[in-house]
Amino acid sequence: MIRIENIRKSFDEVEVLKGISTTFHKGKTNLIIGRSGAGKTVLLKLLVGLLTPTSGNIWYGDVNFCNLSKEEVRAIRMEVGMLFQGSALFDSMTVEENIRFPLDMFTNRTAKEKLDRVNYCLDRVALNGSNDKYPSEVSGGMQKRVGIARSIVLEPKYLFCDEPNSGLDPKTSIVIDELIRSITVEHQITTVINTHDMNSVMEIGDNIALLYNGELAWEGNKNEVFESDNDLLQDFIFASPFLKRLRNAAVKNGSI
Amino acid sequence: MNFNFLQHFGRYILFMRTVFSRPEKLSMYYKETMRQMNDIGIGSLTIVVLISLSIGAVTAVQFAYQLGSSLVPRYYIGYVVRDITIIELAPMLTCLVLAGKVGSNMAAEIGGMRQKEHIDAMEIMGVNTAAYLILPKIIAALFVIPMLVSISAFVGILGGYLSSVPTGLMTGEEYILGIRSFFDPYNIFMMFVKGTVFAFVLTTVSCYQGYFVKGGSIELGQASTRAVVYSDILILLFDYLIAVVLTM
Numbered sequence: 415m416i417r418i419e420n421i422r423k424s425f426d427e428v429e430v431l432k433g434i435s436t437t438f439h440k441g442k443t444n445l446i447i448g449r450s451g452a453g454k455t456v457l458l459k460l461l462v463g464l465l466t467p468t469s470g471n472i473w474y475g476d477v478n479f480c481n482l483s484k485e486e487v488r489a490i491r492m493e494v495g496m497l498f499q500g501s502a503l504f505d506s507m508t509v510e511e512n513i514r515f516p517l518d519m520f521t522n523r524t525a526k527e528k529l530d531r532v533n534y535c536l537d538r539v540a541l542n543g544s545n546d547k548y549p550s551e552v553s554g555g556m557q558k559r560v561g562i563a564r565s566i567v568l569e570p571k572y573l574f575c576d577e578p579n580s581g582l583d584p585k586t587s588i589v590i591d592e593l594i595r596s597i598t599v600e601h602q603i604t605t606v607i608n609t610h611d612m613n614s615v616m617e618i619g620d621n622i623a624l625l626y627n628g629e630l631a632w633e634g635n636k637n638e639v640f641e642s643d644n645d646l647l648q649d650f651i652f653a654s655p656f657l658k659r660l661r662n663a664a665v666k667n668g669s670i
Numbered sequence: 671m672n673f674n675f676l677q678h679f680g681r682y683i684l685f686m687r688t689v690f691s692r693p694e695k696l697s698m699y700y701k702e703t704m705r706q707m708n709d710i711g712i713g714s715l716t717i718v719v720l721i722s723l724s725i726g727a728v729t730a731v732q733f734a735y736q737l738g739s740s741l742v743p744r745y746y747i748g749y750v751v752r753d754i755t756i757i758e759l760a761p762m763l764t765c766l767v768l769a770g771k772v773g774s775n776m777a778a779e780i781g782g783m784r785q786k787e788h789i790d791a792m793e794i795m796g797v798n799t800a801a802y803l804i805l806p807k808i809i810a811a812l813f814v815i816p817m818l819v820s821i822s823a824f825v826g827i828l829g830g831y832l833s834s835v836p837t838g839l840m841t842g843e844e845y846i847l848g849i850r851s852f853f854d855p856y857n858i859f860m861m862f863v864k865g866t867v868f869a870f871v872l873t874t875v876s877c878y879q880g881y882f883v884k885g886g887s888i889e890l891g892q893a894s895t896r897a898v899v900y901s902d903i904l905i906l907l908f909d910y911l912i913a914v915v916l917t918m
């Protein structure tokens with residue numbers, strides 16, 4: 415579980431996050447949603463310590479992440495996996511080498527044990543046999559899956575995903591979403607996902623936080639999305655006139 | 671943000687403190703160091719040899735011209751070429767060339783990793799990226815660059831021979847006599863001190879430029895240029911300082 419308290423972040427004079435408090439739960443897919451520029455990536459980077467908050471606290475369980483030394487932060491990071499918006503695969507390494515990198519760096523396992531673990535993770539993301547390909551040789555969706563495999567190879571307790579389905583077609587997006595969700599449940603990971611994809615919201619929104627203008631505009635789960643009368647939320651989820659008509663029709667005939 | 675010189679200097683010192691910390695896994699650092707040695711050493715050999723050969727050759731011809739028909743014995747040409755290459759030309763020119771070749775390459779490589787979020791990805795895994803990405807480069811450079819400098823000195827002296835003996839400026843015996851006269855091993859020591867200091871300067875300055883790059887491809891190009899320019903300026907400065915200190 416991760417709890418954040420009154421997080422603020424400014425760049426120079428501009429305040430990007432204006433006091434956010436919320437909780438991300440274990441074994442759940444926690445979504446941070448909002449329009450482009452709402453501050454989702456900044457919040458995620460604060461959570462993993464790539465940025466430091468101007469004020470506020472971040473609790474990993476009982477540990478205040480903001481008061482830790484560099485070494486203590488590194489210790490927590492052993493339990494953290496992150497999927498970057500652009501996948502951030504090391505392009506001079508093969509798929510296998512990418513996934514094996516954390517094992518090489520932090521474990522003393524034998525070559526055989528490492529290969530077994532890599533193959534297990536590749537299998538988990540349905541990419542068995544792609545070991546020797548280079549990141550530039552596989553599609554965007556496959557790069558995301560390699561990214562997921564790499565982020566779970568050390569069995570993290572916390573998983574962060576920055577727009578896991580940006581740039582992917584709707585079908586592939588759903589595959590990625592389902593993958594993240596099943597891994598989360600299976601290993602009881604605290605997963606935080608940034609997204610502006612309404613399919614993800616409706617499919618894997620165990621716990622949703624809507625950011626608007628640097629503030630927390632709404633919190634709830636996917637079932638509460640329809641019942642909410644929060645205008646910002648409705649406007650975000652049902653962005654197009656078409657979806658608005660669809661929603662109104664559905665509400666009228668009582669199907670949701 | 672507008673950084674002034676002192677802020678850069680402070681950040682550089684802090685950066686160096688993170689670079690020199692205990693490696694997570696020695697074998698990974700070892701592997702990376704070997705790769706870097708190969709890149710710096712083998713990759714730069716041709717250009718270093720070419721330049722050294724030509725400066726040795728030109729020094730000999732020019733000095734012969736200066737002597738003209740004076741009473742200074744001919745074999746002095748060998749002696750002058752030897753000392754000027756060992757003390758000054760080999761370390762300085764080799765490192766200026768390497769700043770252009772290796773330094774810009776390091777800045778671009780690390781800067782690219784920063785921009786493509788590779789560095790962030792490693793940080794999230796718990797890697798001390800400053801140490802893992804930079805330390806192997808520094809160690810490799812401290813081994814390989816002084817070696818390149820000594821090769822450069824040797825080839826420079828050879829260049830002097832090739833430009834003066836076959837062309838009839840002097841006999842082979844005279845040249846050999848020259849390079850064996852008035853030899854002071856302290857000069858070799860100075861050459862290695864210069865080579866080592868320059869190697870440290872050019873790798874750390876270039877890596878620093880790459881590691882803190884922001885923005886896109888234009889900024890990456892600028893960082894790479896700054897790596898070369900600042901390395902060159904600092905090499906010239908340290909060349910002077912070392913000359914003053916070591917000849918006191």
Ligand SMILES: Nc1ncnc2c1ncn2[C@@H]1O[C@H](COP(=O)(O)OP(=O)(O)O)[C@@H](O)[C@H]1O
Pocket residue numbers: 425430448449450451452453454455456457
């Ligand atoms: N390093 C930075 N320096 C200055 N401004 C930044 C920085 N990172 C993000 N911002 C600003 O913060 C706001 C939120 O950005 P971001 O979190 O990337 O949005 P998104 O919700 O699309 O991920 C943007 O207006 C952006 O310009």
Ligand SMILES: [Mg+2]
Pocket residue numbers: 454455499576577
């Ligand atoms: Mg973003």
